Amino acid sequence: MDYILQPWPWYVSGPLIAFVMLLLVYFGKTFGMSSNLQTLCSIGGAGKYSDYFRFDWKANRWNLTVVLGAVLGGFIATQYLSDGSAIALSSETISDLNALGFNEVGETLLPPEIYKWENILSLKGILILVIAGFLVGFGTRYAGGCTSGHAITGLSNLQLPSLIAVIGFFIGGLIMTFFILPLIFGS
C-alpha cells in the first residue's frame, strides 16, 4: 500500500499513460484532451460565431465523460491515495525558484505564488492565469492538439505534424521558462 501512497516513479506512470491512450484507441476513440475545449465552446453556443464550433457535440460526449472522470480521479488521488509527501524536485530547480521568489517549492502540486486566491486577487495575479489559459487554449486548437493528442498519441502513431507541434511546445516552453518567467516573477 505504501507504494501506492507514495509518488509514482516515471517508469510506472509513463506506461500507465500509454495504457490510457491504448484503451481509448481500443474503444474506437482517441486520446485528446483539448478537443473538449472546442466541444465546450460549441455547447456554449459559439457556433453562432464560427463554423469551427458548428458540429454535433453529442458525438463527443464520451470525451467529456473522460474529463469528468479525470476530475474525479484527481479528487480520489489527493484524498485517498496520497501520503502528502513533498515533490522530490532537483535541488537546482528548488534554488532557481527560490531566486525567483517562490518559497514553498514542491510542498504542494502548484505554487501558491500563482494559484492561491490572495495572490490572484490583483490585476497581475488574475492576468497571469487568464493569459496562461488563453495561450493554452488558442495554441492547442491552432496546433490541432495538446500533450495527449500530439505528444503521446501523435508521436506513437509516428506522425510528422505531431513532432513539429512538440518542437513548438518546447520552443514556447523554453522561451517562457528561461526568459519570460524571470521577468514576471524576478524582482
Add this chain to the structure above:
Amino acid sequence: MKFLKFLLVGVFFGIVLVKSEAVSWYRIYEMFKFQSFHMYGIIGSAVFLGILFIWLFKKFKVKSTEGKEIDLIPKDKGVTRYILGGTIFGFGWALAGACPGPMFILVGTGVFSMLIVIAGALLGTFAYGVLMKKLPH
C-alpha cells in the same frame, strides 16, 4: 452504461497524472529547465510503448470494441500551424504549468483557481475559432 468505461478511463487517467506529479507546475518548470529526467521518462516511456502497441494493433489488424480495424486518423500535413500553434501552447503550458488534461484534474484536487485558467482556455479556443480563417495554417 456505455459511458461507464469512459468515466473509469478518466478516473484512472486523473489518478495516474496526480500520482506521477505530471500535473505539478514545478515538474513542468523542472522539465523545461532540463533539471530532472522525471517528465522525460514519463513521456518517453509512454511514447515508446505507444509506438510499439499501435504498431502491433495495426500489424495484427486488431479490431476496436466498435468492430472497426484500429487506425488513427493522421493529422493534416503542414508546418506553420503546428510550429506556431505549438509555440503559443508552449508559452501557456510553461506559465500555467498545466495542459488541458491536468487543468481539469487539478480542479478535482481542490485547486478551484484553476477554473480561471480553464475559462481563459475556453476564451482562447473561442478566439481561435473566430480567427482561424485569417491565420496561416
